[in-house]
Amino acid sequence: LQRDAKGQYLFDLLCHHLNLLEKDYFGIRFVDPDKQRHWLEFTKSVVKQMRAQPPFTMCFRVKFYPTDPAALKEEITRYLVFLQIKRDLYHGRLLCKTSDAALLAAYILQAEIGDYDPGKHPEGYSSKFQFFPKHSEKLERKIAEIHKSELSGQTPATSELNFLRKAQTLETYGVDPHPCKDVSGNAAFLAFTPFGFVVLQGNKRVHFIKWNEVTKMKFEGKTFYLYVSQKEEKKIVLTYFAPTPEACKHLWKCGIENQAFYKLEKSSQVRTVSSSNLFFKGSRFRYSGRVAKEVMESSAKIKREPPEIHRAGLVPSRSCPSITHGPRLSSVPRTRRRAVHISIMEVSVHLRLINHCCREVRVRVLALGPRLLARALGALPLLPALPGLGHDAPHGPGDAPAPGGPPRNHLPSLGAEPLRAPVGAHPVGDTAGAARGCSRELCSIRENIAVGLRALCPGAGGLGAAQAEQVNKFVLSVLRLLLVTVGLLFVLLLLLIVLTESDLDTAFFRDIRQTPEFEQFHYQYFCPLRRWFACKVRAVVSLLIDT
Numbered sequence: 001l002q003r004d005a006k007g008q009y010l011f012d013l014l015c016h017h018l019n020l021l022e023k024d025y026f027g028i029r030f031v032d033p034d035k036q037r038h039w040l041e042f043t044k045s046v047v048k049q050m051r052a053q054p055p056f057t058m059c060f061r062v063k064f065y066p067t068d069p070a071a072l073k074e075e076i077t078r079y080l081v082f083l084q085i086k087r088d089l090y091h092g093r094l095l096c097k098t099s100d101a102a103l104l105a106a107y108i109l110q111a112e113i114g115d116y117d118p119g120k121h122p123e124g125y126s127s128k129f130q131f132f133p134k135h136s137e138k139l140e141r142k143i144a145e146i147h148k149s150e151l152s153g154q155t156p157a158t159s160e161l162n163f164l165r166k167a168q169t170l171e172t173y174g175v176d177p178h179p180c181k182d183v184s185g186n187a188a189f190l191a192f193t194p195f196g197f198v199v200l201q202g203n204k205r206v207h208f209i210k211w212n213e214v215t216k217m218k219f220e221g222k223t224f225y226l227y228v229s230q231k232e233e234k235k236i237v238l239t240y241f242a243p244t245p246e247a248c249k250h251l252w253k254c255g256i257e258n259q260a261f262y263k264l265e266k267s268s269q270v271r272t273v274s275s276s277n278l279f280f281k282g283s284r285f286r287y288s289g290r291v292a293k294e295v296m297e298s299s300a301k302i303k304r305e306p307p308e309i310h311r312a313g314l315v316p317s318r319s320c321p322s323i324t325h326g327p328r329l330s331s332v333p334r335t336r337r338r339a340v341h342i343s344i345m346e347v348s349v350h351l352r353l354i355n356h357c358c359r360e361v362r363v364r365v366l367a368l369g370p371r372l373l374a375r376a377l378g379a380l381p382l383l384p385a386l387p388g389l390g391h392d393a394p395h396g397p398g399d400a401p402a403p404g405g406p407p408r409n410h411l412p413s414l415g416a417e418p419l420r421a422p423v424g425a426h427p428v429g430d431t432a433g434a435a436r437g438c439s440r441e442l443c444s445i446r447e448n449i450a451v452g453l454r455a456l457c458p459g460a461g462g463l464g465a466a467q468a469e470q471v472n473k474f475v476l477s478v479l480r481l482l483l484v485t486v487g488l489l490f491v492l493l494l495l496l497i498v499l500t501e502s503d504l505d506t507a508f509f510r511d512i513r514q515t516p517e518f519e520q521f522h523y524q525y526f527c528p529l530r531r532w533f534a535c536k537v538r539a540v541v542s543l544l545i546d547t
Helices: 007-018 075-090 098-113 137-149 156-168 245-263 292-300 334-367 370-378 380-385 431-456 463-501 507-513 516-546
Strands: 026-031 037-039 058-062 178-181 187-192 196-201 204-210 214-220 223-230 234-241
Touching (some): 075 156
Antiparallel strands (some): 026 037, 178 234, 187 196, 214 223
């Protein structure tokens, strides 16, 4: 997989491998190192969405359960949905009565092993199959009885279709539960189905809200809000608390996608949704796929020979990561890995030395006062005696050199060479020429150091002017900050006046006015402040009229 490959590329590759055309119902799910589930976003890079190291483990899952699974065009699609619901039944997500559970398990049995054969299926044969998290011997006998007497002659495709029709009638069909807590601290599961929003507590459905009644969803931290508008303009806000902010954001994203998929008529109606009413706060998300109505219309146009279905082990039903992966072996040869390791160690050592040099230079320069700097500028022979700049500088009590290392007050030299005259300028035995060359080098060094020291800290003569210039810059920066702050407050005041006093009815203003926080601010703070201000204005006007 290329590093910049989008999620759509991987998903299309997988659907091509499965020979699947009705692919909008499915998605790719993965779990991050914090055990938080995510749906792979098709518009983003696969590698950037993964917080773990490769190889990545992902799962092919049903993301949007069909409203009527029996109406799916192709058998391969129905079979994959059958596998997903069979998995939901095994993990306890598809809740049902004992009679319904026995019938569903019998359909699975008929699809798996065919008609009952006394020679192949001895007494208690249904106990070899795990349909539910827990089941009793009485339920196993009921499953075997239905399989023997009622389902004889059904093909695997017919049994799977009957299984889907029965599962569709159950209240928890299509439920992908998100663990939460309500305002009282009671545990609950939130889920989104093809028909609406569901809240489960225990084994009971305590809330069911249709998609056309859900007006808004948002989250703040761990808190999830669902705004509901029911009959007679009755508005309700349901509040739930997720275990972590990441889980709450995942819940919000799933809600936005499910509402767009099942409620909208066209994908062109999809708009970007924000988790907050303020444009600079919160998360923004947009559903990027087609909606259910468009998918059904596209499925009706499919005309091809039905693809062959390999029912044995096409999609494993286990949910745990694969344990067949051993330690990942590197493709780099051992000698090359060792050379790379040594190079990295050398770079690390050089970086530490450079850091040490910068730290020492900063400390020594800040420790030098203006008078000492002026002295250094005026008397170069005194320069080697300055602390930290000479080889023979005396060490303080805490500056003992490390064993085998450079003194602490000495700046380490990385590849430095001794001072020398230009090549070919003087013969080796010409001491006078060598002295003149060294003198020129020292003069050059003195000028360079003087320029650097003046830039760092001006001399005593120009110290007052430099300080005044710094003060002026500081005052100007403070004035700019105050001006920007006043401007922002003025803009916010104008926006507040427009929100509270004007009759503009745009979507942006309408969303803000309908929030409980704005209504509370308007009635508890703004209206009393407006009455107080009006009273003061009237008092001043009456005083002016009297005078």
